[in-house]
Amino acid sequence: MSLGAPESAVDLGLGEPGWPVPDVVGRGGTRAPSLSYGPNTSDPALVRAVARYASTPTCDVAPDGVMVTAGSQAALFALFQSWVEPGSTVLVPDPGFVAYPTLARMCGATPVGYPLGADGGLDDDALVTALAEQPHTSLVVLNHPANPTGGLASAPALSRVAEACVDQGVLLVSDEVYAELWVDRRPASLRDVSPAGVVLGSMSKAFAAPGLRIGWALGAPDVLAPARLVHNAMTTAPSRLSQAAALTILEAADEVLPASRAEVRARWDAVDRIAPRLRTSGHRFLGDGHQEPMSRTAERAGFYLWLPLPDHLADSTEHDGTPSTEAFALRLRDEGGVTTIPGTAFGERGEGFLRVSLGGPVDDLEEGLRRLAPWWEA
Ligand SMILES: Cc1ncc(COP(=O)(O)O)c(C=O)c1O
The missing domain is CATH 3.90.1150.10 (Aspartate Aminotransferase, domain 1)
Structure with a gap:
């Protein structure tokens, strides 16, 4: 356009x-980042910082439950490549973020759009029905707050969808990259209601730093393991300069997020x-x-x-x-x-x-x- x-x-x-991001990146200048490759699993300090940031009073995230990636886009790519079976179906929101159907097709799968509610948010009835109609589904994507509708997902709806995915042996990926940008009240997260599936986060939206290309996936270590292989084969690890900047910004989350x-x-x-x-x-x-x-x-x-x-x-x-x-x-x-x-x-x-x-x-x-x-x- x-x-x-x-x-x-x-x-x-x-x-x-x-x-602009509040001027916190400059403060990290004293910490000269190493320009070695670094660990394939990214700087352990950044991984720990994401785990701390993602932990809530009801959900403790351990570092081995964090996969740092080159933007949440790379987390999506790695998860799709490792969990989506050729010939299977991937349920994606329609309307939804344009990458989801493309990622499904790149795995030899068929993306099937599920409708959202009249307010653009998650309609658990519609999604559970779509899941029942598609017995060969390998992965379901949720996105809330949603791009493009801005719609949300209620805790009971998330819980019902998570249970349906567990029952059917389907990986649930909850893309929550806009979650911190709430105005009226913090939206529900999949993690508030279920330990199942994978939750995606990013430096690109609420941390206002899309050019860093740093995101992450949170999930059980055995779910993340094959995706780590894909991500390592694809890009080894994100840029060390970006990792260092992301660490500095994350450590200032209490200042950056309210400003955003x-x-x-x-x-x-x-x-x-x-x-x-x-x-x-x-x-x-x-x-x-x-x-x-x-x-x-x-x-x-x-x-x-x-x-x-x-x-x-x-x-x-x-x-x-x-x-x-x-x-x-x-x-x-x-x-x-x-x-x-x-x-x-x-x-x-x-x-x-x-x-x-x-x-x-x-x-x-x-x-x-x-x-x-x-x-x-x-
Ligand atoms: C819903 C959604 N998920 C994921 C992404 C990818 O974000 P990034 O790779 O910058 O973390 C975007 C970017 O626009 C998005 O809108």
Whole structure:
């Protein structure tokens, strides 16, 4: 969507934080990182720091339950390569993060999308039904807070899905890379309700350092073991400079995370101040021309606004042979001067939606919202 955008267009497409990390990295400067390869399992100090950070009063994470990777993307790759059987099915959220179906296909498996609830969050009934219908499933991915919908997962829903996966011998991967970016209250984690499966975390979102390419997977040592082999074969270990910077930032988590949450809150507040209808209006399409009012979670988490097309466009399915969602996103970009991502980029159930990233600089967001608002008021 950015290619071919008018020069004056505001880019609300890119899914990365646009605020600076509090200036903690410089403080680590006294600790000159070694530029040796280091252990394949990464610097033990970083592994211990992730374990400490990920531990909660109800869940103690040991260092051997941590796999540090080159971004959570590499954790996904390694877990898929080691656990997804060729010819099997992988259940992925639809709409969902674009990498999941690609990773499944790269293993010779078939990605099958499962629907989310009307609020964009985990619908355990739908997922458990999909699991029952797909007996050859080898892996299930959850993502909450979700990209692109911002939807959450309740503790009972997570617990039910975890149990269903254990019963069916399926690996459950809970992608929680946006978990720390909550505004109203901390969202539930798979770890609050179950020791099963793998939880993913990252320096890329709440720690505002995507360029470090540091992420991690948390799970039982025997579940992580084959994925470690894949990750080592792929990249040995993440860059030592990145590991050193990640350690410094993680040690300042008590300072960095509240600052990031304040940045995210300011952005959601800007939506309510400048373009409140973007958070309150809209329908979602159910196929066959049917639609229902969009139900919205009051809880704000992550930095994506999942925006239904304006109601007055709801019945126009085609425009110049291009599906309406993409056509409308292009009109918004070229006539309205705002780049967003058509929901269809995230799966067929993204039809009728746009993903608006609130992650970038606040000034850009405010200008983008001022440009978007009139399109929803017509
Ligand atoms: C849902 C989700 N998971 C994983 C990733 C990968 O993040 P990283 O590899 O930077 O940790 C992203 C990046 O946008 C994402 O949106």
